[in-house]
Amino acid sequence: MIILAVRWCLRYALSYRDVEELLAERGLQVDHVTVYRWVQRLTPSLIEAARPCRHRPGDRWFVDETYVKVAGRWTYLYRAVDQHGQVIDVLASTRRDQAAARRFFVRALAQGRRPVEVTTDKAPVYPKILDELLPEACHVDGARENNRIEADHGRFEARLRPMRGLKRMRSFQTVSAGHALVQNIRRGHYELGIDSNPQLRLAAAFTELAAAV
Structure with missing residues (x-):
């Protein structure tokens, strides 16, 4: 039970x-x-x-952040999915900055795959981080190129809605990672x-x- x-x-x-x-x-x-x-x-x-x-992640990644209130403050959740819909990793952060983006990519790369292409929004932190950690990868940031992960955010946000707000960052990270596990199992990954x-x-x-x- x-x-x-x-x-x-x-x-x-x-x-x-x-x-x-x-x-x-x-x-x-x-x-x-x-x-x-x-x-x-x-x-x-x-x-x-x-x-x-x-399963090993695919070699084309779509990376973005979504916003969630934790203890009444807006916080950020970095997420990446591959071309097959597998959620590669998630990271809750109090900030949306270069340090947080670097932490996220280091975690995601530990999943065992270096992508050949990474699609992001036009946030200015991404080019520098990708040049540092993935210099060989093609970086795509065109308009509407990241619709795949933006649609995927909606499923996670719908899951959080009945919880009436999270109180701790640890809880936010745990539920986010658990939801990713469930999504990946359901999608056959x-x-x-x-x-x-x-x-x-x-x-x-x-x-x-x-x-x-």
């Missing part, structure tokens, strides 16, 4: 109180704060357990739940991961 509650929180547009109610309907009395703690404690472990099963009906792939994958955490 604990893994089920975490999966619900990462997959569906539910608040922690919504999950508390769904668990109560199944005979499990749990406070919504406990549900929050399950998500914070288990999501990093699930991501780590899934890592060996992950992990060797998890591969023999299942696509509608049941996520449930099967979390059952497999539960044995490893």
Whole structure:
């Protein structure tokens, strides 16, 4: 039931109180704060357990930031997806600057692929960072070239809407990374739940991961 509650929180547009109610309907009395703690404690472990099963990212990346309020202040979430729709990495940051962009690309490159092309918006920090970290890659920043990731942001923002605001950066990063894991499993970017009906792939994958955490 604990893994089920975490999966619900990462997959569906539910608040922690919504999950508390769904668990109560199944005979499990749990406070919504406990549900929050399950998500914070288990999501990093699930991501780590899934890592060996992950497909290598593609070689064309689309990078952008979205804005979310954390403790009443606007914060930034750097995200990258490849040409196949795999979310490569996410990074929550209090600032949108050169240092944050560098941290994000260092993390993303640790996923095991150096892209041949990176598409961004026209933020002035990107050319310098890409010249430093990916001098061989083609940098694209034309109008509407980044629509792929801007559309992908919307799915994450829809997931956050019922949560009525996040209170801590750590929570923001955890939920963001967990949502990316769920999206990637559902899109077939992990060797998890591969023999299942696509509608049941996520449930099967979390059952497999539960044995490893």
